[in-house]
Amino acid sequence: MSNLVRLIIGFALLGAAVALFIFGYWGWGIPAVLFSIFIFITYFYNENMLIAQWYLRKDNMPKAEVFLGRITNYEKQLNKMQHGYFNLLLGLIESRKAPLKSEKYFKTALSLGLHMDHNVAMAKLSLAGIAMAKRNKREAQMYLAEAKKADKNKLLADQIKQMKDQLGMLDKQQQVRYSHR
Numbered sequence: 434m435s436n437l438v439r440l441i442i443g444f445a446l447l448g449a450a451v452a453l454f455i456f457g458y459w460g461w462g463i464p465a466v467l468f469s470i471f472i473f474i475t476y477f478y479n480e481n482m483l484i485a486q487w488y489l490r491k492d493n494m495p496k497a498e499v500f501l502g503r504i505t506n507y508e509k510q511l512n513k514m515q516h517g518y519f520n521l522l523l524g525l526i527e528s529r530k531a532p533l534k535s536e537k538y539f540k541t542a543l544s545l546g547l548h549m550d551h552n553v554a555m556a557k558l559s560l561a562g563i564a565m566a567k568r569n570k571r572e573a574q575m576y577l578a579e580a581k582k583a584d585k586n587k588l589l590a591d592q593i594k595q596m597k598d599q600l601g602m603l604d605k606q607q608q609v610r611y612s613h614r
Contacts, residue, residue, distance in 0.1 A: 435509050436476055443472040479504065479511050485522055498526050517545035521556055528559060536563045554584035554593075561596055565603060573600055
């Protein structure tokens with residue numbers, strides 16, 4: 434359902450609730466107001482995105498992918514603030530299947546804008562992992578530094594430290610490989 438339809442339904446239901454209050458039907462007016470508030474909330478936070486995030490936290494990727502698949506045209510169905518988060522969720526799901534193919538989703542999410550710093554840090558950390566898989570050390574170091582700067586609450590500090598350790602091991606593997614020649 435497009436956002437314009439959500440707003441029309443929400444305002445119509447709110448108007449009906451006001452009419453119910455005026456005519457003295459308080460028992461029906463209160464649930465109508467609550468339901469209209471719920472519809473207005475789904476304007477800002479799409480229900481499919483919320484359910485997909487919940488399944489991602491439960492580590493149920495197939496169900497999360499089903500709910501993200503219900504969003505057919507994210508530019509019409511989602512608020513502009515959610516475009517980046519939609520691509521971030523797609524990138525997280527795709528990174529489990531094919532990590533190198535998820536790079537485009539993370540870059541798109543960063544270009545569309547993520548409002549929370551820890552989400553920016555998570556996207557940059559994922560891009561650092563992809564750069565390490567491609568054996569691009571300079572790009573991986575750049576993304577790790579940006580992820581560390583974006584992680585102000587130190588939510589991803591352990592993962593960033595592990596990634597730096599793996600980057601150091603990558604250097605050792607290359608040294609061993611070149612010393613045998």
